[in-house]
Amino acid sequence: MTSIEQLHDTLGGLGLTALGLRLEGLLEKASKGEPSYADFLLEALNTEADARRQRYLKTRLQLAHLPYLKTFEQFDFGFQPSIDERQIRELRTLRFVHEAGNVCFLGPPGVGKTHLAVALAEATIRAGQAAYFMTAHDLVEDLGRAYREGRLERRMKVYVAPKVLVIDEMGYLPLDELGATIFFQLVSARYERSSIILTSNKSYGDWGSIFGDPIIATAILDRLLHHSTTINIRGESYRLKDRRRAGLLTRPEEQPPVLPAAAPNRRIKRRHSE
Numbered sequence: 595m596t597s598i599e600q601l602h603d604t605l606g607g608l609g610l611t612a613l614g615l616r617l618e619g620l621l622e623k624a625s626k627g628e629p630s631y632a633d634f635l636l637e638a639l640n641t642e643a644d645a646r647r648q649r650y651l652k653t654r655l656q657l658a659h660l661p662y663l664k665t666f667e668q669f670d671f672g673f674q675p676s677i678d679e680r681q682i683r684e685l686r687t688l689r690f691v692h693e694a695g696n697v698c699f700l701g702p703p704g705v706g707k708t709h710l711a712v713a714l715a716e717a718t719i720r721a722g723q724a725a726y727f728m729t730a731h732d733l734v735e736d737l738g739r740a741y742r743e744g745r746l747e748r749r750m751k752v753y754v755a756p757k758v759l760v761i762d763e764m765g766y767l768p769l770d771e772l773g774a775t776i777f778f779q780l781v782s783a784r785y786e787r788s789s790i791i792l793t794s795n796k797s798y799g800d801w802g803s804i805f806g807d808p809i810i811a812t813a814i815l816d817r818l819l820h821h822s823t824t825i826n827i828r829g830e831s832y833r834l835k836d837r838r839r840a841g842l843l844t845r846p847e848e849q850p851p852v853l854p855a856a857a858p859n860r861r862i863k864r865r866h867s868e
Contacts, residue, residue, distance in 0.1 A: 612645030613638055654719045658756075659727045664712045674706055676828040685714060685823065688721055691758060696790045696822040700797060704831025707793035711760050714791055723757040730764040733780075734773040741776065753780055758789045765796035765804045774805040778814050785817045792818070 595603075598617070605614040613620075620641070624634045655663070666686060671679055690697060697714065699707035715725040728736075733753065740749035753759055769777060784790055798815055802808035 610642050613642040616641050651720060654724065655716070658715060658719060658725045660712050660715060660725075661708070661727065661762075662712065663716060664709045665716065666710075666713045669706060669709055669713065670832070673832065674827055674829040677825065681823065681825060682710070686717060688714075688718060688723075690821075690823060691718055691721075691723060691789050693821065694786050694788055696792065696818055698818070698822060698824045699791075699793045699827065700795075700824060701827030701829070702795055702831070705827040705829050706832060707827060708762055710825070711762065711791045711793050715758055715760050718758045724755070725758040725760065726753065726756040727760040727762065728753070729762045730777075731767050733761060734769055734777060737776045737780070738772055741772065746776070750780065750783065754783045754788070756788065758791060759784065760791045760793075762793050764792050764794040765800070768803065769805055771806065774807060774810050777805070778810055781814050781817050786821065790818065 598621075601617060602614055605611070605617065620634070620638055629637075666682065671677060671682075685697060689695075697711075699710055701707055712727070715727060718725045737746060737749060737753070740746045781790070796804060798819075801811040801815060805811045805814070
């Protein structure tokens with residue numbers, strides 16, 4: 595067995611698969627460049643370390659249950675001028691994560707709330723912290739089912755453990771009394787310990803109707819907004835933008851006037867005498 599074959603066997607036994615795949619290339623490069631032993635060893639180990647970081651990142655992104663991968667670079671700030679880009683740049687530093695603060699994106703459907711929330715979650719994962727994504731409806735349904743089966747405390751840990759929890763589409767459907775109580779418990783459990791990123795199509799003044807009780811809504815908002823940043827997005831829907839460009843949808847002011855209905859064309863029957 596040659597020394598190269600022995601190296602491959604040793605690297606495989608140690609689980610250094612990425613280094614094994616690049617071994618011949620690294621050795622050839624070293625023979626031409628004449629690096630120091632330390633430089634060669636450093637490059638070899640960085641090859642494996644980079645591969646492990648990529649595997650770690652891929653696994654964390656999968657465990658986060660993100661609906662898709664979106665970045666800040668893909669967000670069209672020019673289409674949503676109501677957003678202060680300085681606020682977004684500040685959020686991208688993830689200082690709010692280190693301070694266990696929250697972020698709330700409010701606005702009508704289709705304006706990019708979920709895109710920005712996912713981008714923040716993705717940035718959190720790349721920074722080495724765990725994130726988890728769930729719609730408000732699915733989250734409450736899951737915890738409600740756990741409550742009825744007597745395993746709420748154990749299931750609650752799934753949503754308390756991540757450094758960042760994204761709760762999407764808050765307010766699209768009202769919660770019943772059990773759902774409102776469970777949601778309050780979750781917010782309380784994460785309060786000043788870890789961050790929540792929340793999206794909603796409802797203003798805070800309408801949250802009483804979401805929870806069916808203004809008192810519990812106030813208690814939730816008190817904890818959620820104590821350390822938080824609110825981004826109000828007032829603009830058009832991205833999903834309707836392309837349809838409008840294609841002429842499939844028009845703004846109200848662009849629609850042609852509606853003409854009054856024409857009078858029915860009634861034919862008059864005449865009696866003919868024979």
